Structure formats: structure tokens, C-alpha cells
Amino acid sequence: MLWVAAHLPQLGLEIFQRRHPHGVQQPMVLAQDGQVRLVDEWARSAGVAIGASLATALSIAPRLIYFECDPAAEIERLRILATMAHRFTPTVSVAPPAALLLEVAGSLNLFEGLGPLLGGLHRAVQRLGHDAALAAAHTPAAALALAEAGLAAPLSDFPDQAELTQRACEALAGAPIACTEIEDRSIERLADMGLFEVGSLIRLPRHELGKRFGPGLVETLDKLTGAIPDPRASEPLRERFHSSVHLLESVSSKPILRLPMRRLAVELEAWLTARQLGACALRWFFKPLSGRSASRSTVLPVRFAQPRRRSNSLLEISGLALDRIDLPAEVMSLSLVADAVEPIAEAGSTHRDLLGEALSSPQCGAPLMSKEQPASRWAVSVCSMEGPLADQAPMDFVDRVTARLTGESVRFTHGRGVRVLRQVDDHRPECATALAPAALPKITQPPLARPLESAFPQPMWLLESPRPVNPERYRILSGPERIETGWWESPNGLARSTAKPLEGAASRDYFVASDSGGARCWLFRSRALGCENTEQWFLHGYFA
Amino acid sequence: MTSNLQQLLSSAELWRARDLPGHARYEQSAGLPTGFDQLDRLLPGQGWPRAALSEILCDSAGIGELGLVAPGLARLSREQARWITWINPPFMPHAPALAAAGIDVNKVLLIRTGAADSNGQDALWVLEQALESGACSAVLAWLDELRLRIPDLRRMHLRAQQGRAWAVLFRPGLESRNPSAAELRLRIRAADLSSEGGPRRLLLSILKRRGGWGVDDLPLELEAGDELEALLRLWRCQRSLQLAPERHVADAEGATSQPLGCLQLLNGRAVR
Numbered sequence: 001m002l003w004v005a006a007h008l009p010q011l012g013l014e015i016f017q018r019r020h021p022h023g024v025q026q027p028m029v030l031a032q033d034g035q036v037r038l039v040d041e042w043a044r045s046a047g048v049a050i051g052a053s054l055a056t057a058l059s060i061a062p063r064l065i066y067f068e069c070d071p072a073a074e075i076e077r078l079r080i081l082a083t084m085a086h087r088f089t090p091t092v093s094v095a096p097p098a099a100l101l102l103e104v105a106g107s108l109n110l111f112e113g114l115g116p117l118l119g120g121l122h123r124a125v126q127r128l129g130h131d132a133a134l135a136a137a138h139t140p141a142a143a144l145a146l147a148e149a150g151l152a153a154p155l156s157d158f159p160d161q162a163e164l165t166q167r168a169c170e171a172l173a174g175a176p177i178a179c180t181e182i183e184d185r186s187i188e189r190l191a192d193m194g195l196f197e198v199g200s201l202i203r204l205p206r207h208e209l210g211k212r213f214g215p216g217l218v219e220t221l222d223k224l225t226g227a228i229p230d231p232r233a234s235e236p237l238r239e240r241f242h243s244s245v246h247l248l249e250s251v252s253s254k255p256i257l258r259l260p261m262r263r264l265a266v267e268l269e270a271w272l273t274a275r276q277l278g279a280c281a282l283r284w285f286f287k288p289l290s291g292r293s294a295s296r297s298t299v300l301p302v303r304f305a306q307p308r309r310r311s312n313s314l315l316e317i318s319g320l321a322l323d324r325i326d327l328p329a330e331v332m333s334l335s336l337v338a339d340a341v342e343p344i345a346e347a348g349s350t351h352r353d354l355l356g357e358a359l360s361s362p363q364c365g366a367p368l369m370s371k372e373q374p375a376s377r378w379a380v381s382v383c384s385m386e387g388p389l390a391d392q393a394p395m396d397f398v399d400r401v402t403a404r405l406t407g408e409s410v411r412f413t414h415g416r417g418v419r420v421l422r423q424v425d426d427h428r429p430e431c432a433t434a435l436a437p438a439a440l441p442k443i444t445q446p447p448l449a450r451p452l453e454s455a456f457p458q459p460m461w462l463l464e465s466p467r468p469v470n471p472e473r474y475r476i477l478s479g480p481e482r483i484e485t486g487w488w489e490s491p492n493g494l495a496r497s498t499a500k501p502l503e504g505a506a507s508r509d510y511f512v513a514s515d516s517g518g519a520r521c522w523l524f525r526s527r528a529l530g531c532e533n534t535e536q537w538f539l540h541g542y543f544a
Numbered sequence: 545m546t547s548n549l550q551q552l553l554s555s556a557e558l559w560r561a562r563d564l565p566g567h568a569r570y571e572q573s574a575g576l577p578t579g580f581d582q583l584d585r586l587l588p589g590q591g592w593p594r595a596a597l598s599e600i601l602c603d604s605a606g607i608g609e610l611g612l613v614a615p616g617l618a619r620l621s622r623e624q625a626r627w628i629t630w631i632n633p634p635f636m637p638h639a640p641a642l643a644a645a646g647i648d649v650n651k652v653l654l655i656r657t658g659a660a661d662s663n664g665q666d667a668l669w670v671l672e673q674a675l676e677s678g679a680c681s682a683v684l685a686w687l688d689e690l691r692l693r694i695p696d697l698r699r700m701h702l703r704a705q706q707g708r709a710w711a712v713l714f715r716p717g718l719e720s721r722n723p724s725a726a727e728l729r730l731r732i733r734a735a736d737l738s739s740e741g742g743p744r745r746l747l748l749s750i751l752k753r754r755g756g757w758g759v760d761d762l763p764l765e766l767e768a769g770d771e772l773e774a775l776l777r778l779w780r781c782q783r784s785l786q787l788a789p790e791r792h793v794a795d796a797e798g799a800t801s802q803p804l805g806c807l808q809l810l811n812g813r814a815v816r
Contacts (some may be wrong), residue, residue, distance in 0.1 A: 042748055137689035361547040397679035401655060401670050416658035417748070423639040433639035438653060460610045460642060518734025519606030541638065542606030 002105040002164060004118065005143035006125060006132045008078075009234030011098040013038045014130050017079050021251045022259055026042060027061045029054075032069040074098065079245065082235040084128060084270035088121055093140075099147060099477040101140050101232055113157025131158070138169035139226045141181055145198065146171055165226070171245075173199030182444040186213050188310070223404055229466050236367045241271045250289045251331045257286075261318065264336040265311040271338075278307025278344035284318060285335045288328030299326055302403060305438045306395045307342040313396065320403035377395040398438040428483060429462060429540065457512065459522045459541035466524070466538035474523060479511030485526075512543065567752040576710060578762055579615025587728070588754040591618050595708040596727035601751070603717040605634055607734040608746040611645075617682055618814060620710065626681040627653040629674045632667055634686055653680075664688030668696060675703035675711055675796030680779040682710040689716060698725035720751055728753050735763055 010016070014028040017040075027043035029036045046061040058064055078094045085092045090112070091103035104117060109116035118134050125132040135146035136155055146152060153171035155164065158243055175198045190213075195201055202208075202221060210218040223230040224278070245260045261284070272279060280303065287297040295500045302318045399453050400420050419435035426432050486506045508524040515521055520543035552558060572772075575591030584590045592598060592613075602609050617628055628651050630637060639649045655674075658668040667687055674683045697713075702710040708733055713726065720731055729752040742765045750759040765798035 130774070195565070309710070353770050355579070393677060394625075394679040397677040398642045398671060400673060400677075404669065405657060405666060416656055416660055418655050419652060420653060420776070421637060421639050421642070421652040423649050425684060429638065429640075433636060435654065458641045458644070459606075460614070460638055461605060461633075461640040464636050515606075519604050520608075521606060542635065542700055544608060544610035 001103060001107070001138060002136060002159070003138070003140045003143040004121070004134060004136045005095070005103045005140070005147035006100045006102070006121060006134050007147035008081075008098045008125070008130050008132050009148075009364055010038060010131050011038070011074055011077065013040055013067070015070070015073050016248070017131055017262055019245055019248050021247050021249060021256055023305055026063050028064055028065045028067070029057055030069055031066045037069060046253050067464055069260070071097065077237060078357070080267065081125065081130070083126065083238050084124060084267075085121065086237050087115060087124065087270070087274040087436070089196070090237075091234050093234045094230075095140070095144055099144055101143065102138075104136075108158055114155055114159065115157050124270065125501050128262065128270060129232065135171075137172070138165045139168075139223060140230050140232055141224045142172050142226075144181070145175050145179045145224065151175055169225070173202070176451070177201060180220065180224060182217060186217055189213070214277070215277075236274065238271070239340040240510060241341075242335065243267050243269055244285075246333040246523040247331070251328055254327065257322075257331060257334065258319065260334055261336075262311065262315055264334070265314045265318070268314065268336060269309055269311040272341070275343040276343060277342075279314065279338045280307050281338075281340040281343050282314065282318065283337045283339055285320075286327050286331045287333045287335075289330040289332045298325065299444070301326055301339075303396045304395075307344045308399075309344065313399075314507060315397050317403045320400055321406075324369075324404065324406075343422045366470045379516050387507075428485065429458060433462065456510070457543065459520075459543045461542040461544045463540055466540045469523065469537050469539045471537040472524075473525065474513035474515050476523075477512045477514055477515075477520070480509035480525070481511075483508050483510060483524075499506070509536075509542070555769045566630060576616050576619060579619075580612075582746065582762060582764060586750060586762070588756070590734045592710055593706050593727050594710055596683050597704050597711045597713065597725065598728040599715055599719075599724060599730065600722055601715050601717045601729065603730040603735070607732060608744065609732060610712060611744075612649065612730075612732065612746070612748075612764070613684070614645040615737070616625055616644075616710070619650040620681040621649055621651050622646070624681040625651075626665075627674075627679055629653045629680045629683045631674065631683065631685040632657060632687070633684070644707065662696040666692040667691075671700060671711075672703050675700060675707045675709045678707040678709070678764055680709050681709070682712070684712045684714065685745070686714050689719065694723065696723065701725045701727065724752075726752065733761075 013028055013526055016028065016030075025166045027046050027048065028040045029043050029048060029056050030038040034054050034058050036050055036054060037049060039048050039050060043057070043061060043064060046064075048057045048060055048064065052060075054066060055469075066393050078100060082092045082100055084098055085102055085503070089102050089107045093101045095101050100522055104114070105218070107117060111120060114136060118136070122134055133147050133152075135143050135148050135152040136159075137143035137146055138161065138187060138267070139154065141267070151171045151174060152169040155167055159167070168543050176196060177190055177198055180198060182190075190196075191200065195204075202225065206218050209221075219228065222228040230254065245264060245266055247260060255257065265412070268282075269277065282302045284300040284302070285297045286300070300318070300321055302314075302321050304317065308317075320476075345383055351430055397417055418438060420438045422434040422436045424432055424434045508526050510522060510524045513521050513523050521539055522541035522543065524538050524540055526538065547580075554574060557716050563776060575589030576585060577591040579586070587593075588688075600609055600612065620626075621628055628647070630652065633654070633808075637652065637654065642649050642652065655670055657664075663669055664687060667685070668691075670681065671685050674680045677788075695814070700711060720729070729750070731749045731751055733747045733749075735747045745763050746766060747761045748759075748764050749761055750756075752758065
């Protein structure tokens, strides 16, 4: 067993810093029962010390901001960090008040050693806005004590159990007793006896220690050294992502909102990475200052044509959509929910083929694929196997335009939006073209030319609804071609939009005609069911 | 001094004579074949500019404006896995006809900015994104002429070079009076209004091109023409033959060789 503990010394303050809409330039302290418990850089340089009374601190630094300690929020935050840490191992547990525990023996090969794994964990925690001290040991209690004391044992990248136990015990000997899980009353009594370090405590005879301090102390010491097992409840991986920030002060401008939005997007990225997923649909909620219009938050849905993970691209596209909507005058809290997620392949170092050879992850963009560079064709096909992370340019474009054009609504309504054409196998011209959500374009090698199904020419332009015209102004060139109009379908069927002016018409006779300006038009004469003598001519397209 | 010269030479506004036909290095800037030999011979790079802004000026829809660009689009859709983006087209593109012209409709991206885009800025933004992102091999755009300014055109031209996209703006014929930053400007009109049938023609004038003067009223045959009735009769005959393959083979060398030839002609025109 190889346990890694991540101790977050400033956690209590950091959860308040996260809630600040913009970077704090003032001294901040965390207070508990009128006493200063944590200080930030600014407060420390102003001379505020841990343990001072709040009144003293305020007199030293009048601009001081202080927050009351919130243990429930700290544990909630640790849970979120644990979700992120699932990227490194499936066994993650929360160790209150301010630490995470990871059992990483099984992950060393994947991350190529303990050193790179610790480095990755440190960066990941830092990216979420926290300082961390890491330490590895053979028991969870020892790892926690070492991390809190800041005494990481020097270990090789693939330590065996003997090396691990020996190094951890050596480091532990110098750790202060206050860093262990021994209860405070015992620590005080031990200090009175002149015992400050774990090493001197371990050397004492256990039986007599037990008699004097009770069985609790002996048990804690045994867990520390690994003499008895120390099971930890591991934190489950969350199925849904939901995170919110309650701002410390209200925000009334969109640019300032970008910073808290970035924090949420980074958390989402960490969650998606841990689960190897990409987000397809997000919802942002902007809740106004509580008051009369309280509880009605503005919702900003963002949809992606393909799953995305990187916080930068999530933010960029959300930002384009954000510009299109009106926010409450004063935003007090915002939250982010991932509604739809899809698995995406991981690009990068973990990609290996069956024989263990690292697959290259080509940085190919679509522009490579022109005729001038035939060699890149192959790279493209590798790319499409790699999954969507590798080749983003075409879908980035679609998502950006969708976000800008549709804003709140993601449907192709009011004639606004982005769609791809699809050919539908239907003899009726108005049903032969469908509009579909965009999917990644691919090179299809065989020539695509496909003769028309119909024996008659079809125009490239089609009017969305046929326009009534006077046939005398056109010169008929060829025709007629008869097309049944789909009277067998319900009025709510496919032909809904175009069937309107032609109710009752059973078939149409199409003609190619030319108008006075030389344009080649596609006209039809509709013959109503039953009454043959009422004819109406319509213009339905242009041979452009 | 040298750096000034370098700056000047790297400027996008300046083009050099070695990019023209006849120069040894000319092949490098080969254009996108238009599908019309007559036109290819007149254009620098023997085709549409692959990374530049082109303008097609025409007064009414349906005179062959899409037929002119369709062979180029078909080639791009075969060669590249990038979008062919249509921004605010006046009508709905008809997928079967595009497919028959050889264009892969799955790469055709239709973008409409709709009535909410009252000042045309969204359409311009979309066009700029389309060109700049490098996600599109070709962009066809119909913009709001009232709001279109010359600096916008210049910007679009630069973006098209940046994203290596063939940008085509369709504009009304009146715009031929106004200057434009486009690299190639064509004006098309319908030809032979009087004659019945015959191959379909349009008259093409080159208003602006690199390395040459304009060309007036070049007649261009768009498609296998207009004896549609005759061709269609032959085509129907061909289709009935396809239903009975044995007879088709037997007859192909003999009596019905004529319809086959015509059909190939028709297909060839459409596919090229």
C-alpha cells in the first residue's frame, strides 16, 4: 500500500477567495471564536499572527477582511477536490479537516512513477486554486502526519514496501506529535512531559502508555506505524457535475463574471478529465441579488456539436453565448451544471497501441488536408480515430457560430442558426433536403457524383415556399413532369411548411421555363383533387 | 532599407509578377480548376484563387451563378474535409441537385443570421470567423449590400488568405462601379434570351484579375444544354435499358450507342 496525503493548509481561506469576484488585494484572515486561525500573504506581511485575537488583528491592519470559519463548506470543498483526484486513483478519501488521501500503488505504472504522479496531483490541486503539501507513506495516518508537518520522505519513483516503510518511519520520527491524529488533551499532557516528536513517543513502552493515556493513544500509534489496519471510507465518484459560487459581493458587469465562470469551468474540466468525458450541453445559472425578484435566476444553455473538455474552449463558447443574453442587474451567485456528457478519448501520453508503442498525437487541423500536402491524408485518418480532441477546428467553428447566433435558444428557429444539409430519399423536392445538426466532416474517397433519381433535371435553388406566379410571363422550355404531393401524409407531416398554399392538391406538373431576365425557373401547375379546371401556377426554384 | 523592402514584399496588398502564368515559379500558386477550360486559361493560377476573396456580380437568381462555381465546389468537397459554408443564401440549396453536381452535401454548412441580424454585423462576423478559422474550404456569402464597406471587404480578403479559404461574395451587378478589395471580380449575365433550346450559355466578364486586363462578355457553356426534351427522352431510354441489363449490353454497341454517348456527356458536364 502506498498512501499519498495532500494537506491543504490554507483551505479555510481559499474557499472564501474562490467566492471573491475578482482577485483580492487586501489582507484576509480566517477567524474562529474570536481568534485568528489562518492568515494570507497580505495579512502576514502586515504583521498579523495566527492565534492573535481578532481585535488585535484589526488594530494592526484596519483594512483586514475576516471570515468566520465554515467547517461544513470546507468538507464540501474537499469532496469536490476528491472527485478531481479520481483522475489519479480510484481510492480517494477525504480526511477532515483539510486533507485528501489517495492510495496510488496501482497507478504508478500509468503515471510513470511516484514523482510524476505527485507533480501532476500538485498541479491539478493548484489549478483549482489551492496550495497543497504532499507526502507519501506506508500508512494513511503516517502520510497525513508527514504532509501536515511538511516532511515528505525522499522516495524513489517505484518504491518497494521495505524502502517505503523505512523512509517513512525515519521521516515520521522527526514529525511533531501535534500533526498526528492524537487527541488534543493527550498532546498537551505529552508536551508537559517533554515529548514533542513522534519518534520519542514511539520508543516508549506501549503497555505503560496505554495505562496512562488510555487505549486510544496506543491504537493511534499502531495505525501510524501500520501495526493494525486503518480502513478509510473512499469517496464515490459523482455522476453529475454541479458546482456553484456564491459571490461575496454582487457583480453587475459581464467581463467581471468571467473570472468566477473560469473557476467553475476549470472544476468542470477536472471532473470531465477524471471521468474521461466531454460535455455536450451545459447550463449556467445566474442568480440575482436576493430581494423582490429573488429565486428567479437567468439560465444560459450552451450546447456543443461535439463533446468538449478544455476549460478554455468551454469558456470561449459560453462567453459568446453570454454576450447575447441579458443578465440580472446584480448577479449574486452563479452555478454550472453539465447536462449531457459523452465519453471522449484521451489525447496525449496515455495513448498506446496494443504493442505498447506510444501513438503520436498529431496536432492536425483541417487546413492540412488540402491537395498540396498528400502526405497529411494519413495523419487525418489517424486523427479521426484519435477522437474529437485532436481535430477541433471544424467543430470549433460550428460551436462558435451557434453560440453567437442562437444565444438562449439552440434550435434552428426564426431562420437563425447553423445546419448541415442532408439528402433525404424522397421524391418530393421540398422533402429531399433536410437540415441536420453539424457532424464532423470527413473525406470520402470515391467520387460523390450521383445522378438524379428523377429523370428530370432538378434546380439548385429551391424556394422555401412556392410563390404564385402568372404563367404568361414565362416561356416554357420543357416539361411536364408530374410529382405527387404527398396527400397521404397527415398535415403535420414532413411537408407541413410547403403544403399550405396547396391544400387539396394531389399532384403537380413541373415545367422548366425561362423568365424575361433570362433566369431559368422551375414552375409547377397544381391540379386540385377532383376539380381539374382550377389551376394555379407556382414558382418553386431556379436552375442557378 | 532592406527591412522596409521586406515589409513591403510581405504585404498582402502587393502581388508579384512571378505569380503569373508563364513564370517558372508559377505552378506553386496553382488555383482551383473552374471546370471551364476557357475560363481557366484566363485566370492567374489557371483557376479560382484558393485563398482569396472573389466576387461574382449578377443581377438575378437563376442565370447560372451556382453552375459557375459548382465544379469548383465539387472538387473541394472531394479533396478536403472542411466545410463548404453558405452564409445567408437567398433560397434553399436543393440537396439532390448539389449531389448530382458532385458536391458532398454532408459538408455543406448552411448558416442563416435571420431577421434578428438587422444591421448585417452577425453575417459579417460569421463570414470572418468562417474564413479565419480555417475550418472552411469554401465560403459563399450573400451579404447586406447597404452595410458593406470597403474596409470590410479588405478584411475579408486578408482573412481568406489566412484561413486558406475560397471566399465567394455574390453581389448585385451595380457594384461593378464601386471598387473592391476582391482579388477576382466576375460579372455574369444570361446569354441568348431569344434562342430556343441549345446549350445553356452565360456571358462572363472579368472585371478584375491579377496580371491582366478585364475581359468582356466571354460566352461560357454551362451544361449540356437545352435540348432537354431530346436528352431526357434519351435518358429515359437509358434508364429503361438499365432495368434490363442484358439487353443493354447487347444494344450498347449497336443501335443505342447514341443515347449512351449523350448520357455520358450530360453526366460528364454535371460531374466535372
